Structures are given as structure tokens and as C-alpha cells.
Amino acid sequence: MRFHPDQTPDPDTILVFERSQSVRPSRLLDPSDVPAVDLTHYYGPAARRQPAGIPDLAEPEVVRHYTALSRKNFGVDSGPYPLGSCTMKYNPKVHETLASLPGFAGAHPLQGDAASQGSLELMARLEAQLCAICGVDRFTFQPSAGAHGEWTGLLMIKAYHESRGEHQRNVMLVPDSAHGTNPASAAMVGYEVRQISSGPDGMVDLSALEAALDDRCAGLMLTNPNTLGLFEKNITRIAELVHNAGGQLYYDGANINAILMQARPGDMGFDVVHLNLHKTFSTPHGGGGPGSGPVGVKSHLIPFLPVPIVAQTAAGSYFLDYNRPQTIGRVRSFHGSFGILVRAYAYILANGAAGLREVSEAAVANANYLLARLREAYDLPFDQPCLHEFVLSGTRQKALGCSTMDIAKRLIDYGYHPPTVYFPLIVKEAMMVEPTETETREGLEGLVEALLAIAREVETQPDLLHDAPHHTPISRPDELKAAKDPILSR
């Protein structure tokens, strides 16, 4: 699988391993100033016999190599990135400066509470803010991403039911419009997943929900606004139904940017809430992480939070509290992705109350503006006012021979990142558009013009779509070949 000598690498896509090796070793490290150890003798049979095959390259070569790679990427700063459900908002540059302050970046996780008061205070302050924003009583910062948060939240729900002797509750309800992580997380806590269908209005079908509620129901996972960008208007009734059946209500916070400072999951009846700090609280997505998925809970679930949590002594100093007998345990090493917390805290400080409120106002306004401009050219299967995002369907274009994938690829030619496509699964040829509040007027207008132009091209020059994108480092890659004859390392 590793060696394919018949292929000659394209010079533009040369791997770091294929670059010519430098004859001089790197001068990054000081020479050793302690007595040398004969390592082969010291480690005996455990010693490595062959070098690992890591090339020695000169620094200019390495920097050029990765700079060249970066130029083949599209980021939020490159242009509009309306990737639905992912909240690709602008990430303030100062966040990077702050996370790399030596007192944060150089703090060892086990250096002790006394030597870590700054980190612990930041965590305590951020926790109080997130509790107030979500209407819950406590947060854990342990989970590393949204899916990790879902799983952590479900573990707490499971522990809660078991603490009440309700061991038979092992079914988690998940709407058919849910993110794939919801059912996958439920399976990873050992739950059976039951799918709840959406009604014709795109909302949870109340009769389907009622039919699924019994004494095996552990709870319902819900995104609100849901993945169609629609607010589940029956949320109070849904909460009542789930709670009356003995279940717990889980809030998938992927879409909370829509309602930031306007409504709170806790007030809607949710017992558990996860947030994606890399979405709503503007920490960079990093090409697929690191994220952070803190989980907030109502008071009845506090005993089950993972360890450790930040606590305060009577004298006011902060400490990491591990002494929590009913905890679900640890979900990762140390105390969570602290560097991400620094950025989220800075974001809240910089915005203040009015700024955070404007985040949701502008995000919802931008989405509705785009929807109004695009609704004639594309189908809108669930025709209601949206919140922060909306889902169009490319079925009309598909009938003319151009798929949603073709539309997405053609949008790249116009300089925009495509929306999320083929999700949610309940919409055919779905295009999920989330402009976020940080998009510029120019960006919004340009995106509209591009999508309208593409809709015309479908009718007049469909091959422009079929062959798109035209100006990228590569054209469409052969994904079948990649899966059929996997080359996963060199």
C-alpha cells in the first residue's frame, strides 16, 4: 500500500518526503551538555534498529513547502464560506495572540492549583458566562469537540437514569433531520437509536414523538433551530412530552449562533446543552479542529459531570475538584482544550452584551436576506422564515442535468466556498446556506449574484457546471479510486 513506483509525482504535489534531502542536520537544538548515553546498549532489545525515514530538509525548503500547501486552501479570510451548520464566522486575530501568551501557552496542566490561578479563574469566569447564556447551572470544559460533548452529555443522562434505578431506559430519540453525530454518539453510550420523522413543516412530528415515548425512552436529542434553520415552535410542548415520559432533553448547540442572547436552551426545557466554541464563539476551525465542546447541565445533572471541574474555596482561590463520587469519570486527559477557552472568553469580553446580541441579529438578517434573493432561482422545500441558515434544494437544476454537487463546484469558480451539500438528509439535492453575521455586504451580494448566474448557466451552459471547478489546483478528484485502491501513506 505504501509504494507505487510506477507513479511519478507531479512537481506541484510533491510530498515532504520526496524533497531532496539537505546534507546538513538542523541547528534548532543546543548540543547536549550532559554525559552521552550509549542508547543501543542502554535500551538493548527495545532499541530501534532502522531509522524512521524522516527526511532532513533545510528550513527554507520546509517553509516553502507548507506555504505552497496553504495556498491550495480556502479559509474564512479568503472569502465567503457559507458552510451550513458549521458557522464559519470570522476569527479575530487577537485570539491567537492571547492563546499564545506565555502564561497560558506555557502552563503545565499538572503544575498545581496554586501555580494555575490565572487559568482556573478564566475557566470559572467563562463557565459563569456560558451558564447565563444557556440558562443552565454548570458547565464542563472537558469535551474536545461537539460530538465529544454530545457523548459526554448522553453519558450524564444515562448515569442520571441509572441513579434512579431506571436501567431500562436505553432508547435515544433522534429526529431524521439531525446531524449524523447525534445517532453515532447515542450508539457510543450503548443506546438504541430511534428516528423521529419530521412533519411536512420540517419540525418534529409531535404524533411521531408521542408514539415513541415510553418507559424505555432515555431522552430526545434536538438541534434548535433545527438543521433546516427553522425554530422548533413546539419546543415547550416537546419538552413537556419528553419529561412526562421520564426522558431528558438534549440540546445540540451546533446552531445556537441563531439565538445567542435571544433565547436560552435552559428556558426551553433542555436538561443538557453542548456548545461548539469553534462555531458560535469564534475560535478557528483549523482545517478540522481543534474545537471545544463544553457541556452545560441543569442542577439535577451536576453530580454526574466529568472530573475535574473548577471550584472555589471559601477564601476565594480556585481549585480543580476531583472529589465527585457520582461523576461519569474522565472523557479526556487533563482539563479540556484550554487554549480554545481563552479565545472564547476573549470573544465574549470583546463583544459585550450588545455585541453578542447583534451577532444573532445580523446572522439571522443575513440568512433571510440571502433566502429572499435566492428563493426564486432554487426550490425551497420548507418555505418558512429561517433563522441563521436555510436549506435550498437543487431538484429543479437536477432535472436539467446539473446536480447540487455541480452547483457547489461551479460556485468555487466564482470564488466562494460552497454551502453544505446533501445535508440534511430529508431534503433532496440539499444546499444548506449559513452566511454568519461576519459576512460583508460585498460578500453577500457576490454570493447571490454567483448563485443566480449559476442557475442561469444550468439552463444555458450546463457543461460549465459539469466540468467545474476550472481554476483550482486540481479538478474533481476520483473518490472511487481513492476508496477502491487506498493509498493512505507514503
Added chain:
Amino acid sequence: MSGFVPILPQERQQMLAAVGISHPESLFDPIPPEVRWPGGDTDPYTAPAQSEMTVIRELKALADKNASTASHACFLGAGAYDHYIPAAVDHIVSRQEFLTAYTPYQPEISQGTLQAIFEFQSFICRLTGLPIANSSMYDGASAAAEALLMTIRQTGRSKVFLAGAIHPDTRAVVRTYLEAQNFIVEETPWPSAVLIWPADLSGYAGVLVQNPDFFGRVHDLASLVAAAHTAGALAVASSDPISLALLQPPGELGFDIAVGEAQVLGNSLSFGGPFVGYLAARESLLRKMPGRIAGETVDRAGRRSFVLTIQAREQHIRREKATSNICTSQALCALKATISLALLGGSGLFEMAAQSAAKAVYLQQQLVATGLFDAMDSQPVFREFAVRLAGDAQASAESTLARLNAFLLAKGLIGGLDLGTVHSSLAGCWLLAVTEKRTRAEIDHLVAAVHDFFARAGKEASV
């Protein structure tokens, strides 16, 4: 107002009016009035927006309350290590194209991220001696847990064994992951002095071993792998990637899966996160692997291209039948590790590893030579080792190390881990890590300060 919203409220109003939405406040009408929130009387509902200057000042004040590797020489490890990060790493990852992109769903405009992931996978394969690796896991602990779930999927068996001294956080995370699905986790009695495992492993799906172990000790693992394979169980190694420059790679030893914490490559301590786990395996386990995997293919013109592949394992396709729920992982941290390895090169990585080994041995010898500590055992160590308070000091072991560490902190030194906080039977044991960053002068300073502490303690006792 938010400083990060380019369109002013008035312009927003005009834009909406132009498309027939005359009352912007009506945009929130889909939210029923009973769950609208008018705003609270606590932070952040009362908070004014702060300027960038103020935010920097506030956060710097918090950061300055911490001890850090900038102000102190760090001899603490236990799963998080103060290795040198080449200056170019942060410059490259600060490029917005890497920093602000998301998961490479659109390969034509994500070749940078995809090729970098492919290179990360390749580096991990070269270090571990296994042919396939994924794009990253949350951390080393969750990587170990997911690897053991793989062994369960592969063998159809429902219990696993944790052999020897595995990091307590890894042990705890493994329990959380596996016990959630009613799988059974058994282990060598903790804290284990020796690497032992059940004579018959035939009921087990997998065996996990950490090498170097939690106490920095390096083991010969050939017999463990043989025992696992004889019993039809899979063998999983948790290995520090820098140590693999010196030690026989898991793949060569016959391990089926290798995992580990790659923070040590290019990622700062950052109070414990974000870190990055790696997971590599033999080819037959490909379809059991969790997480994103990048693969090489060609585009329509036949040019070499990279894509996310073997996605039929993943949550967005398989939902509850996926191999894992993981979606967002640690791409940027993996990129830091990749660039760090490229800058260090094979020779730099070897030098980093060799110095970490030699400096740990030097400190171990110096501390034992004081007569104040005994070595815990005679096995070879990598970068880290434990010592035990000698003789008289043993009696008051419980508080001695806490006071010693506080004393050292005041002298600009972050001391080792007081292992009594990990397990009561380890009271009086001290776990110290020495990376290539520590100079001989710093090591000698630590030893002198330890001397000084006990000399003062002795005087106080005699008074």
C-alpha cells in the same frame, strides 16, 4: 455593537426592506414568546464591549497569575512535555488558509489541508512502523480508548486488558468509553510495579500497553505481543512519538494498533489542551478505524490529488452504525506536529530524543547521588523517571513533596509530580521529566535546590 459585524444596523434594515422584510425584529418571531429571553442581570448580559487593548490587558493579567515554562524551568511531565517548538511552526500554522478553513469537504479548494493530513499520516506510519493512520484523535487517551473499541469490533469479544503502568488519565478515559457500552476493562493491579498480564488472554479482544510507561520505563514487549496473538487478541501500544526515534516501533514488534499523544511534537502545553492523539494500524483494520482518513488519488487530468476517503465508516454516512461519533478532531495540532517533524528532520528528532534520554539519566543519577532519593527501579527510562524519598524522609512523605515542589516553584523551577496525589501507595515518590530543553545548569540548579530544601528541613527539625 459587535466589532466583528461589518454591516451596520441601518444598512441591515435597508437590505431587509429591499427584500420585503420591513421589521427586522420580526425575524425572531419564529421563537415563541414564552421562550424569548429578555436578558439577565449577570455577566455577560450586563457587560459592555471591551476594546482589543482592554481584552489583551485583562487576559494578560490572568496569564501572569500562572507559573509557566516562560518563567520557570519545567521538570514536570506525566503526559504533557515541554519540548522545543521550532519557531517556524507557529508562523506557518498562523496562515489563515490553514487556520480558518474547516474539514476539507471540498477537496478542490482544500488540497493544502488534505496533503498535510496525508503527510501527518505518513509521518505517523514511519514512526510506528504500521502502514495506515488516521488524521488525528482528540488526544492520546481517547485514541487509546477508540483503539480498544476497534479490537472489540474486530474480534467480537467484549473485554480488554490494560497491562502495566498506563497513564491514569488514559486508564480513566478507557473505562469511560468502554464501560458506556458495557464492555469490561481489566488491568494489572494499579499502581503496578511490573509489566504483567494474564497467562491466558483468550477471552480478551485487546491488550493495551504504554511504552515508555507512566513512570518513564522502557519495556521489552515481544512476549506480550506473542501472548496476545496466541490468544487471538489484538495488541495495542501507546507510545510517545519522540521516543520512537530511539525505540523499536510498534509495527516491527508486531502490534496491531499504535496510539499516542503527539502534543510533544510542535504543540504547546497550554494547560493541557488542545492536544492531539494519533492512531495507526495494520491494513486489515482499515474499515474498523475511527475518524477522518486522507487518501491519495488522481483528478480528472490524472494529477495527484488528496481526498477524505473510506468514509463509509463515518457518522455522517453510517449514523448510529458508524465506527465512531468523531467529526471535528485536531487537524491544526496535527499540522503543527507535521511541520515540527519536517523542520527537525530525522536527525533533529533523534537528537531531541537522545538528549531527553541522556538528560533524564543524568538527573536520575544526580538525585540518587544526593542520598535523599532512591531510584524506583533499574529499568532503562526515556525522558522521565520516578524516585522515592530515602530513609528518614519517608516518614513524613505525604507532605514533603508538596512542600518541596512549592519551595522549587519559588526558585523558578516546576518540580516533578508528587505521585502520592495519583495513588496513596506512591506517597513519597516523585516523577520527573527532563526534555532536551533543560540545560545542565538548570538540572544542577534543581539538584542544588533539592539539597537546600532538605538541609533547611533538617535544621528546622533539629530546632
